Amino acid sequence: MMLPFDILEYHERLEKTKKRMEEKGVEVLLITDPANMNYLSGYDAWSFYVHQMLVIIIDEAQPLWIGRFQDANGARKTTWIYDENVIAYPDYYVHSAIYHPMDFIAEILTQIGQGNRTIGVEMDNYYFSAKAFEQLKNNLPNATFKNADLLVNGVRIVKSDQEIEYMKRAAIIAEHAMEKGIESIYAGAKESDVAATIYYHLVKGSNGHGGDYPSIVPLLPAGENTCTPHLTWSERAFMSGEAVIIELAGCYKRYHVPLARTVSIGTPSEEMTTLSPIVTEGIQEVLASIKPGITCGDIEETWRKSIKKYGMEKESRLGYSVGLGYPPDWGEHTASLRKGDQTVLEPNMTFHLIPGLWFDNYGIEISETFRVTDTGCERFTNYPQGLIVRDPLNINPTDKIS
Amino acid sequence: MMLPFDILEYHERLEKTKKRMEEKGVEVLLITDPANMNYLSGYDAWSFYVHQMLVIIIDEAQPLWIGRFQDANGARKTTWIYDENVIAYPDYYVHSAIYHPMDFIAEILTQIGQGNRTIGVEMDNYYFSAKAFEQLKNNLPNATFKNADLLVNGVRIVKSDQEIEYMKRAAIIAEHAMEKGIESIYAGAKESDVAATIYYHLVKGSNGHGGDYPSIVPLLPAGENTCTPHLTWSERAFMSGEAVIIELAGCYKRYHVPLARTVSIGTPSEEMTTLSPIVTEGIQEVLASIKPGITCGDIEETWRKSIKKYGMEKESRLGYSVGLGYPPDWGEHTASLRKGDQTVLEPNMTFHLIPGLWFDNYGIEISETFRVTDTGCERFTNYPQGLIVRDPLNINPTDKIS
Numbered sequence: 001m002m003l004p005f006d007i008l009e010y011h012e013r014l015e016k017t018k019k020r021m022e023e024k025g026v027e028v029l030l031i032t033d034p035a036n037m038n039y040l041s042g043y044d045a046w047s048f049y050v051h052q053m054l055v056i057i058i059d060e061a062q063p064l065w066i067g068r069f070q071d072a073n074g075a076r077k078t079t080w081i082y083d084e085n086v087i088a089y090p091d092y093y094v095h096s097a098i099y100h101p102m103d104f105i106a107e108i109l110t111q112i113g114q115g116n117r118t119i120g121v122e123m124d125n126y127y128f129s130a131k132a133f134e135q136l137k138n139n140l141p142n143a144t145f146k147n148a149d150l151l152v153n154g155v156r157i158v159k160s161d162q163e164i165e166y167m168k169r170a171a172i173i174a175e176h177a178m179e180k181g182i183e184s185i186y187a188g189a190k191e192s193d194v195a196a197t198i199y200y201h202l203v204k205g206s207n208g209h210g211g212d213y214p215s216i217v218p219l220l221p222a223g224e225n226t227c228t229p230h231l232t233w234s235e236r237a238f239m240s241g242e243a244v245i246i247e248l249a250g251c252y253k254r255y256h257v258p259l260a261r262t263v264s265i266g267t268p269s270e271e272m273t274t275l276s277p278i279v280t281e282g283i284q285e286v287l288a289s290i291k292p293g294i295t296c297g298d299i300e301e302t303w304r305k306s307i308k309k310y311g312m313e314k315e316s317r318l319g320y321s322v323g324l325g326y327p328p329d330w331g332e333h334t335a336s337l338r339k340g341d342q343t344v345l346e347p348n349m350t351f352h353l354i355p356g357l358w359f360d361n362y363g364i365e366i367s368e369t370f371r372v373t374d375t376g377c378e379r380f381t382n383y384p385q386g387l388i389v390r391d392p393l394n395i396n397p398t399d400k401i402s
Numbered sequence: 403m404m405l406p407f408d409i410l411e412y413h414e415r416l417e418k419t420k421k422r423m424e425e426k427g428v429e430v431l432l433i434t435d436p437a438n439m440n441y442l443s444g445y446d447a448w449s450f451y452v453h454q455m456l457v458i459i460i461d462e463a464q465p466l467w468i469g470r471f472q473d474a475n476g477a478r479k480t481t482w483i484y485d486e487n488v489i490a491y492p493d494y495y496v497h498s499a500i501y502h503p504m505d506f507i508a509e510i511l512t513q514i515g516q517g518n519r520t521i522g523v524e525m526d527n528y529y530f531s532a533k534a535f536e537q538l539k540n541n542l543p544n545a546t547f548k549n550a551d552l553l554v555n556g557v558r559i560v561k562s563d564q565e566i567e568y569m570k571r572a573a574i575i576a577e578h579a580m581e582k583g584i585e586s587i588y589a590g591a592k593e594s595d596v597a598a599t600i601y602y603h604l605v606k607g608s609n610g611h612g613g614d615y616p617s618i619v620p621l622l623p624a625g626e627n628t629c630t631p632h633l634t635w636s637e638r639a640f641m642s643g644e645a646v647i648i649e650l651a652g653c654y655k656r657y658h659v660p661l662a663r664t665v666s667i668g669t670p671s672e673e674m675t676t677l678s679p680i681v682t683e684g685i686q687e688v689l690a691s692i693k694p695g696i697t698c699g700d701i702e703e704t705w706r707k708s709i710k711k712y713g714m715e716k717e718s719r720l721g722y723s724v725g726l727g728y729p730p731d732w733g734e735h736t737a738s739l740r741k742g743d744q745t746v747l748e749p750n751m752t753f754h755l756i757p758g759l760w761f762d763n764y765g766i767e768i769s770e771t772f773r774v775t776d777t778g779c780e781r782f783t784n785y786p787q788g789l790i791v792r793d794p795l796n797i798n799p800t801d802k803i804s
Binding site for chain 1: 446447448449450451471472473475476479480492493494496497498502523525526527528529530531532533534535536549551592593594595597598599601602603604605606607611612613614615618619621626627629630631632633634635636637717718719722729730731733735738740741758760762
């Protein structure tokens with residue numbers, strides 16, 4: 001299987017990681033975040049529902065992959081790691097009341113002489129449970145544990161040109177799926193049918209590039225549910241006069257470009273008519289302000305001043321660093337576009353700017369994913385920004401699949 | 403929003419949970435598994451990428467939902483919990499280096515007088531990280547913590563008639579998506595195109611019922627990759643003579659019915675021709691043996707004897723309890739169909755029997771999801787079991803979407 005990046009790029013990522021390990025005093029890094037495992041090794045499979053990890057030892061050239069026996073072939077196929085560094089635990093460790101994979105992993109670490117070192121763990125990752133940590137601590141009494149959460153994510157925040165290229169492909173997929181999704185909305189269409197159309201185009205891809213699965217499903221709250229950003233679709237039919245929010249991401253080789261738009265089925269409500277130009281003006285002012293050297297907090301300030309002119313405030317963050325990801329999130333969990341975030345922008349950082357506004361009975365989302373350039377920023381997608389109005393009776397006959 | 407189950411069913415689930423809490427000496431149960439949150443409260447949203455929980459207090463009638471401010475409307479809309487029991491933390495707790503949601507949650511527990519009780523936590527759940535546990539322990543020095551992993555999952559293992567009805571709808575969706583997926587396979591079709599077609603039908607649904615997103619994406623390893631069950635699709639084109647494994651699940655209101663089949667594009671290889679009747683014979687013998695009162699271990703024994711006739715062995719488990727789920731898994735993590743599992747079958751337990759066989763360069767998967775009945779078992783789907791042979795040149799013109 002072809003690696004998605006040159007082997008030199010993986011080596012460079014590993015070197016940057018080791019440099020951070022050294023700075024933090026971490027000798028052995030246990031990586032359980034599937035995005036970080038992929039970033040450093042290329043490993044790509046839906047096997048993260050069982051315990052697995054990549055082990056980076058500061059004075060060894062090759063990482064170790066440790067996971068389930070039936071997934072080891074996948075590690076050999078999708079990574080640049082030598083076969084002898086792929087270590088598998090037997091299946092009786094999976095979802096067992098007696099055996100825990102971390103017992104096996106601790107035993108391996110001990111056998112290879114790493115059991116008494118300073119071990120970094122990703123403390124707040126979905127795939128490093130409280131139990132996983134307990135078992136490691138119990139089985140490695142001579143180790144010193146350090147929180148190495150987001151250590152690799154910090155390396156990931158600045159993208160390479162090849163990563164940007166993959167995000168550009170993801171952007172084309174996102175735009176195309178958004179267009180097809182919006183075309184399939186009319187009064188009487190079922191939410192699940194629109195979600196199906198969006199999913200089809202996200203996975204089929206566009207422009208000759210097949211899509212990967214996004215880390216979050218397409219979200220499309222409608223009507224009163226627009227007040228809540230994370231509700232998923234139902235079997236309900238859209239109604240004339242309703243607003244629909246579509247938030248999706250194109251994904252290419254696990255790189256995401258999210259995109260959100262708000263659609264009105266028929267004449268928009270007064271609220272939507274008022275809100276949408278406030279949001280787009282804010283987005284434009286924010287994008288115009290972005291350049292290397294300013295902080296994420298500065299971005300929030302520009303936004304805050306922009307909407308304050310209209311007497312508005314926003315409680316939640318405006319966005320976050322985005323790129324490589326696995327379910328349940330495409331955000332990188334490092335920089336957030338919010339008050340007080342001191343992250344200084346550098347070229348090839350990438351963010352999803354999603355200044356959603358939610359009220360008791362309605363809400364609006366319009367978003368842009370952008371890359372910081374040498375002098376400013378550029379949007380990945382080029383989709384019309386304003387409120388999109390659909391004819392409620394416009395059933396698009398080309399959106400049928402047998 | 404309509405709850406998917408009668409309020410009495412939720413009360414019954416809560417009572418069963420409290421009974422188990424009492425048996426385990428747990429006074430306060432912190433539920434972070436999204437499937438368990440849904441099971442007890444109805445809560446359904448893609449918000450599990452931030453910390454959230456349901457709190458069950460043994461001597462209080464209502465659970466508490468605690469989560470992110472922008473998700474609280476969703477909790478009010480999708481659950482039977484009173485609005486005053488929906489508690490939200492501010493957005494600056496999200497993915498912050500300074501604030502942690504568990505600090506907020508600990509403070510709430512202290513304020514309502516629960517800080518000095520015996521608190522059960524789901525130690526090995528994806529959504530209860532090592533850090534989450536550390537923060538709770540630091541902030542609740544007077545509490546006693548107990549591992550309550552799988553406590554609610556244990557209640558979930560026997561389904562109600564309404565749950566079975568939802569699984570039957572999921573089964574119809576699974577069969578339909580399998581059929582459409584297989585029809586879209588030919589030599590030259592891209593893996594991503596076939597995955598797109600399967601996804602479309604899984605979400606669109608069938609028989610008037612819209613589909614929900616499955617907890618695992620459709621898996622379709624082909625050719626040499628059939629040796630590895632959890633690789634996802636690529637942009638590669640299928641080739642004549644290759645085998646393709648399709649593993650998918652229909653999902654209805656978060657209830658899953660998985661289904662796996664193996665397809666040969668053109669004349670099957672000798673290995674596939676030999677293996678497929680061994681696997682189907684084993685499945686038939688296993689299904690014929692199932693009835694209330696036997697154990698999951700007994701099922702494995704039947705399988706082991708069946709394939710031993712042909713000199714074969716299987717390292718990994720044969721299957722697992724299945725039903726309600728959220729990414730990254732549709733398995734319930736309780737009973738496994740494997741040697742030594744003492745779980746005694748009861749009517750309305752539901753399992754995914756997936757006796758996959760994987761070798762160095764090829765593999766086969768044929769599966770059935772079944773329900774234990776009063777006297778035996780019944781399959782949810784009725785899809786032909788043997789190896790499916792596709793004409794490599796058979797491009798199905800009805801499988802196009804504009």
